[in-house]
């Protein structure tokens with residue numbers, strides 16, 4: 001197969017990499033400000049990313065519903081899934097303050113934010129507490145956001161994978177290198193931009209998931225494959241990679257959306273396992289899953305499991321309600337699966353499992369304007385590491401970047417990237433990959449990467465010796481991969497570059513895990529079994545500098 | 559093979575290939591003809607986006623056993639209105 005090169009350099013003010021929730025929101029806002037915008041999306045923005053087919057919970061603060069005690073709001077959110085020690089509190093406050101504004105915008109675009117006509121808050125909640133997750137119907141969200149971005153003048157280039165951000169000698173982001181997947185021959189496309197936004201989501205496929213031989217069986221969209229590495233290579237600082245984030249949901253058929261299930265977590269006899277619910281409750285859901293997503297794995301390990309989602313006591317009305325919510329959430333495959341295999345939730349409980357580390361909301365370090373440590377390079381959504389909040393995170397920070405970048409592009413000059421040395425280097429590399437006769441398939445590399453990460457940089461135990469070995473094996477894997485990988489066509493070229501992104505990020509995970517000489521959360525060091533109070537208010541960062549890789553502990557609130 | 563395309567119903571509009579977030583479905587050119595091929599079945603996320611976009615109802619899902627859901631009947635569950643009877 002060939003590598004073609006598009007002669008004309010594509011120029012824009014703001015280049016957005018990834019047309020998911022964050023990317024499209026940024027495109028809409030920047031477009032409204034009159035900024036010229038291109039969205040480069042490797043799939044099709046109408047149905048791409050983790051919000052492709054819907055979402056149904058939007059964490060928000062609506063003063064008319066939640067009252068004026070904003071301090072209390074923040075403190076309650078900190079007790080839930082999206083809060084806690086890995087959330088930068090200043091960023092959290094800014095995000096929550098802007099959340100209602102986005103909800104109003106989304107409603108005006110045509111997304112159904114109150115399917116019952118009222119603001120309804122359900123799920124991800126504790127009994128007796130105020131609830132912050134607006135129950136909405138997001139099944140058309142990607143089509144609507146795409147339409148709105150187009151109306152506001154954004155140009156959307158689907159089936160375009162971006163591999164590198166170009167940075168000039170002053171250290172400013174000035175463009176990107178990507179290629180089209182539309183044909184089997186890939187066509188390299190060079191972008192020149194005044195500002196670049198990375199909105200590429202998390203790094204699925206770095207750790208084994210539902211079923212290790214089927215690596216696309218992941219709880220979030222497996223197309224999210226380490227885009228934060230593009231920022232890392234461009235010099236952007238990453239943060240919080242070392243303390244694993246874990247999620248939970250249906251075992252076997254990995255799928256996010258656990259809060260859309262409104263049954264009770266139960267043991268094999270159908271008896272509740274947690275303290276919060278004895279009967280199903282639509283309003284709160286079973287908070288056990290948010291507070292302790294490790295419950296499923298731990299109960300298997302100690303022999304008291306398995307643990308099930310028990311919907312057998314739902315009323316007919318609640319069952320219908322849940323089924324409808326699966327559509328809003330984009331997880332109606334679960335319903336179809338159950339229908340095809342004759343599983344009836346009225347009498348059968350579904351086993352839930354703890355999923356492996358996914359790097360969600362562990363990644364690029366951004367400031368209050370959404371800018372990374374590289375001038376002109378922004379990041380938004382779950383590829384970022386110092387903000388949490390999923391849809392809220394993606395939409396609010398996308399909006400912030402849309403606004404800020406529109407000001408920024410007015411202040412900087414265009415930079416001619418035609419002679420940038422990375423362009424030739426990358427094209428030569430793609431050509432080599434595409435013309436090699438014998439070589440390694442990307443899946444060989446991805447599966448070995450997962451094995452290394454599971455065994456040496458895993459969730460159960462970490463230690464100096466395991467991590468040292470892991471770092472060495474990752475370096476070997478990278479060296480072999482760069483020289484041995486080959487691809488047959490543009491699709492395989494994308495998968496190949498994704499796996500190289502995953503290795504870059506995996507190295508950063510392993511290095512920071514080794515450097516954190518304490519136990520904290522899911523980072524369990526057998527050689528440092530205590531938690532060091534001096535690190536309580538710190539985030540660990542890692543970045544590539546001219547002098548090599550630099551790691552540091554920065555104050556949580558900058 | 560997760561999405562199964564019924565050739566008799568398919569009008570080759572290519573929308574499924576365009577929309578698939580994982581690039582599982584591709585359009586292949588064979589002698590002047592354009593074929594819709596489920597080329598990378600193992601990369602399917604079973605998200606049903608292709609089904610939702612196919613206006614000819616030509617796609618059905620086969621959920622592979624690699625994605626088997628584990629379930630257990632509750633002995634005490636009231637089955638009087640159970641659909642499965």
Ligand SMILES: Cc1cc2nc3c(=O)[nH]c(=O)nc-3n(C[C@H](O)[C@H](O)[C@H](O)COP(=O)(O)OP(=O)(O)OC[C@H]3O[C@@H](n4cnc5c(N)ncnc54)[C@H](O)[C@@H]3O)c2cc1C
Pocket residue numbers: 017018019020021022023040041042043045048049050051054055056057058059160161162163199200201202219220221223224225227255256257329330331380381382383389390391392394
């Ligand atoms: C089933 C499910 C249910 C969920 N429910 C909820 C919910 O109810 N509430 C909630 O708050 N959150 C929910 N989430 C999480 C939420 O969907 C994500 O947090 C959100 O979509 C993240 O937005 P994002 O813009 O960061 O990433 P995404 O929306 O995933 O978008 C990333 C985009 O970047 C593209 N891309 C990646 N790399 C490249 C590249 N190199 N070049 C070009 N394009 C690239 C991808 O194709 C994708 O379109 C759910 C997730 C799933 C999977």
Ligand code: SF4
Pocket residue numbers: 563567568569570571572573574575594611612613614615616617
């Ligand atoms: S969307 Fe349906 S009709 Fe169109 S090509 Fe695909 S299967 Fe055929």
Ligand code: SF4
Pocket residue numbers: 560561577578579580581582583601602603604605606607608609
């Ligand atoms: S179910 Fe989703 S991932 Fe699978 S082929 Fe259809 S659109 Fe692609």
